Amino acid sequence: MDMELFIKYGPRILHGLWVTLELVGISLAIGAVLSLPIAMARLSKHKFLNAISYGYVYFFRGSPLIAQLYLVYYGAGQLRWELQDIGLWWFFRDAWYCTITVFALNTAAYQAEILRGGILGVPKGQLEAAQALGLKPLVTFFKITLPQAMVASLRPYGNEVILMIKGSAIASVVTIFDLMGETKLAFSRTFDLEVYFIAALLYLAVVEIIRFTWERMDNRLTRHLRPANE
Amino acid sequence: MKILKAIAIAGVALTALSATASADMKIRIGTEGAYPPFNFKDASGKLQGFDIDIAKALCAEMKAECTFVAQDWDGIIPALLAKKYDAIVASMSITDERKKKVDFTDKYYSTPAKFIVDKKSGITKVDPESLKGKIIGTQGSTIHSNYLEDLYKGSTIKLYKTQDEANADLASGRLDAVLADSAVLLEWLKKKEGACCKFTGPGFNDPKYFGVGAGIAVRKGDDKLREGFNKAIAAILANGTYKKINDKYFPFNVY
Known part of the structure; x- marks a missing residue:
């Protein structure tokens, strides 16, 4: 890539990378918080909770992220006066808030399913042992079930992080210029395919850092499950 | 040999024919x-x-x-x-x-480029100084986006994939102004969705930016x-x- 291009678009692309990380980081954190009650509702025997959480997960996993983003962003734009009446327009006016909301709700659905799978995977014997020790259900859940469910969920959770990083590239359709948005813009002005190559390398680097971190975490958290002499 | 030569000539003639045909006709x-x-x-x-x-x-x-x-x-x-x-x-x-x-x-x-704004916004001037701190929308990778990014550094520039999306966000109040081709904007202002808004300021046609x-x-x-x-x-x-x-x-x- 020639220097002029690099000086002009380099900082913008790096800024785009930062936007991507910020977007994904915040959404994942909010999604993680939301996923716990959703997962519990999915597992609950309460009919209403079960139906609602099932519907929620079904919707967010079953429709494309880009459609959800369009629906919220341009949908909110058309409901401006109604939203203003209930004092929520300032929130939906902002493209950043809209995007975070959609991303967080979307990843919450996936994370809830991951967590649910992890919880169901905890051996029954563990719960029976807890019961035999006289532990209360809540203590059993938070001290016995959840920690083990989270260890089991770690790998799929890492996949979800990587999917979000790549999926976040659609934020540029609502004027949030993330890594992909800045790259496309630079390309449309310079027609230099190298900018896509650089963007791919940046995505790759981020994904590799995550993969490496996850491997280390997994190794550490599952060391009690391996034979001592390995 | 002769046959080969004939085939070769025919081949060349055929490609030449089809080349002119496709270049001229389609x-x-x-x-x-x-x-x-x-x-x-x-x-x-x-x-x-x-x-x-x-x-x-x-x-x-x-x-x-x-x-x-x-x-x-x-x-x-x-x-x-x-x-x-x-x-x-x-x-x-x-x-x-x-x-x-x-x-x-x-x-x-x-056709010149022009700004449109919300009728109730009270914006009457569209020079960079007057639009400082305002949010301006336009379509990305256009002459208008280059112009805004170069000259309206005090404003927030939002880039859209299509002109209609930028217009929709002006109508909903997410943007303070939109810069685009005046003929395109005129078409939109005539529509129901464009009733909110009006032209403000002069037409821009500085050849350095607008060609x-x-x-x-x-x-x-x-x-x-x-x-x-x-x-x-x-x-x-x-x-x-x-x-x-x-x-x-x-x-x-x-x-």
């Missing part, structure tokens, strides 16, 4: 299809608009068979270079930056096609076809 034209009234898709999904009518008139003049391809704006030049089509008739302004990658015909229209009007882009060195278009543009201007198309869309002369 032109694939790329356009955006999201820029009313210049190019857009009607209810049945067919491409319509000023650009399309002009292109059809030019093709008729050149006795060429033309087909149209709709392509997203930010990929419209790369797709030309990748030979997905042979010419772009999509209201593309002739600018020095684009000339580095493609060749242009003479202009086939030129000398819209031309047809062809691949570099495709001089035969470019010359053909140039002759055809001159011809439809002279024989009244251009005026007919102009009057179908605009109450003023856009050339």
Whole structure:
């Protein structure tokens, strides 16, 4: 890539990378918080909770992220006066808030399913042992079930992080210029395919850092499950 | 040997024939299809608009068979270079930056850029100083976006994929102003959704940013096609076809 291009678009692309990380980081954190009650509702025997959480997960996993983003962003734009009446327009006016909301709700659905799978995977014997020790259900859940469910969920959770990083590239359709948005813009002005190559390398680097971190975490958290002499 | 030679000659003749036939008779034209009234898709999904009518008139003049391809704006030049089509008739302004990658015909229209704002916003001046701290929207990868990013550094510039999306966000109050081609904006202001808004300030046509009007882009060195278009543009201007198309869309002369 020639220097002029690099000086002009380099900082913008790096800024785009930062936007991507910020977007994904915040959404994942909010999604993680939301996923716990959703997962519990999915597992609950309460009919209403079960139906609602099932519907929620079904919707967010079953429709494309880009459609959800369009629906919220341009949908909110058309409901401006109604939203203003209930004092929520300032929130939906902002493209950043809209995007975070959609991303967080979307990843919450996936994370809830991951967590649910992890919880169901905890051996029954563990719960029976807890019961035999006289532990209360809540203590059993938070001290016995959840920690083990989270260890089991770690790998799929890492996949979800990587999917979000790549999926976040659609934020540029609502004027949030993330890594992909800045790259496309630079390309449309310079027609230099190298900018896509650089963007791919940046995505790759981020994904590799995550993969490496996850491997280390997994190794550490599952060391009690391996034979001592390995 | 003789037979081989004959086959070779026939082969060369055939390729030469088909080459001239395809170059002269068939032109694939790329356009955006999201820029009313210049190019857009009607209810049945067919491409319509000023650009399309002009292109059809030019093709008729050149006795060429033309087909149209709709392509997203930010990929419209790369797709030309990748030979997905042979010419772009999509209201593309002739600018020095684009000339580095493609060749242009003479202009086939030129209309100034203008700002639109919400009628109730109270914005009356649109110089960079007056719009400081405001949010301005426009379509990305356009002359308008370059102009805003260079001169309106005190404002927040929001870039959209299509002009209609920028307009929608002005109507909903997410933007304070939109800069775009005046003929395109006029079309939108006439619609129900555009009732919120109005033109403010002068027309901009600084050639440094806005070029000398819209031309047809062809691949570099495709001089035969470019010359053909140039002759055809001159011809439809002279024989009244251009005026007919102009009057179908605009109450003023856009050339």
